[in-house]
Amino acid sequence: MLAQLILSGLASGSLYAMMAIGLILVYKTTHILNFGYGDMTMFSTFIAYMLLTWYKLPFAVAFFGAIACGLLLGVIVDRGFLKLAKDAPVTSLFIATLGIGMILEAVAGWIWGYDTKPFPYVIKGPPLFLGGVVIRRHDLLVFGVAGAIALLLFAMFKFTDLGIAMRATAQNRQAARLMGIDVGKIATLSWALGVGLGALAGVLIAPIVFLDLSRMILVMIKAVAAAVLGGFTSLPGAIVGGLLLGVMENLTIYMPAALAPLKTTFVFLLIIIVLAIRPQGLLGEPVGRRV
């Protein structure tokens, strides 16, 4: 039972991690927490749903269609909305992203309706047995993809010129501009990548949690918690945070039954305790004060 709880927890945790990556990518370079992320993910995933069920296109087309939609959405959000309010304080831009999310939600409801929809697994087949525990093939895929993407992005930030430019922009916009970095372009690129990764996450998450207007937001809330736990600026941290959160959630079943309604709160309490001990999260960069 314990082994199964941990493994199943890792499976849901990889969904949170997957979702957290795009969120962190945008935050890392723009310092904007994208409150509309859940809705952007939902919208892109619905594009895949539409290509699959309305137009009966192959899965691969739907998959890349969703990612293309995510990339485009990212560009539109940055160039179309945030550029207009570039002098606004960052906290106001949080609310702007929330507003964009609400617009997307209304449009999605109008086009695709409000009922919950099924979404196919990327890989089908009976579950796999590892000793006494069971895991879906799809879970392994999500786990692998989340890990691979986090490592790739980690390497990109560390070793490529683009990554260094992104980090420089994040650290000091003014100085980066003086060093000849096109900070506007970097921001747009981050948004496109971030929302595009959200779309990829959506296509992998929807088979497990289904697809409707609100489900991606529920996963996003967990993803934010996972990101905080892992250290908000660290991509490998998102993976560790996501997996840990998934396992912690599952282990709360050992709480007394009478306390069951407090399960979600308990997980957040644990996160606060972690942050009290390690303010930067598990793998985050030490908290420095910007002058």
Next chain:
Amino acid sequence: MKGRFFRFVLFGLFALALAGLSIAQEETPGVTADTIKLGSFIAQSGPVAPIGIPVVHGAQTWYNFINDQWGGIYGRKIEFIALDDGFNPANTVAVVKKLVEEEKVFAIVNPLGTITYQAVFDYLREQGVPVVSPHGNAVFMCQPTVHTAFSIQPNNIAFGRTLAQYAVLRLMAKKIGIAYVQDAFGTELNYYVSDELQKRGVTPVATVSYPGTETSFSSYVLQLQQAGAEAVILLGYLADAAAILREAETLGYKPKWLGTNTITPVLYQLAGEAAEGLIAEGFATDPSTPYHPEAYLFTMLLNRYFPGEVPSGYSEIAYIGAQMVTDALVQAGPDLTREKFIAALETFKDWEHGLTPPISFSPEDHCGIEALWLFELRGGGAAFLEEWDWTQH
């Protein structure tokens, strides 16, 4: 002289009677010589609109039919004013005040929602406005009995006790598990399921509850599996049930699943084969049932007034509610008052139009359907098992 005096007195009495009559007429809100005004609060925008719009159309279909076929009731056409509250209780209070105080409706009929109705329940009772056929399962809608409030839909007592009885008495399950959603709906149902099980001397081997925002169900399913539950009662919504069934399928756990009326054959779309064999509750004939004259009439009329609208359980139950309203209006007679309308409803015995189990009211009992229909999901559809009246077991 004497005769003239008598004529004078007679004329006076006649004038008084007329005045009295017109006062009585004025005292019945929403009723004029040629109309009866009925009001409702039904979400027609926002996330609940996909339920609310069919509800409006279903009720409107029957009122239109009565108006077109018989010119209304005793020469009075029915005017059905369904205002959109967006499923927001704050809006409900505003639209109901408008209906009662400005529009002066005769009654509130076919309103939608539990939280919305709760927000105006006391107000409507204090104003003495009859309410017929609210769409919701909550117990407060008909218990304790309120003189002016009548329900058709079964409540959570019926849904909960029926599931518990069926699991124990028909399925003979010894080890029963419960999974409920932590909201007003799930906790109320869990209360009645657990209470009924306890009455039958059965203690659930596991009761798990999950927040409405849950997206990961493995730990709950594992708990049920570990406890060895051979029958599991699901007290939540369709998507939760689908997620639980799929998780159980992955873990190779195959108990007998039971669910309330939130579960329909749509479950197959989300859960696939894992939905097979689940037993669910219902209380109205599937509108697409072949060789069923009443279902056919409903489908035909809905299509006449709202071409292209696909008949659903939502439009159907609203249509049935409207039938009950007009039957009571007919029985109340041409000199319509709210009291006569209520008295007429209280005489209903085994009332049905072929689409629901029989409904009886009395001055003490304003709850509608008690006997539920049990279905089993089979081969992508729902197969009728039996009618189950929990009050008889």
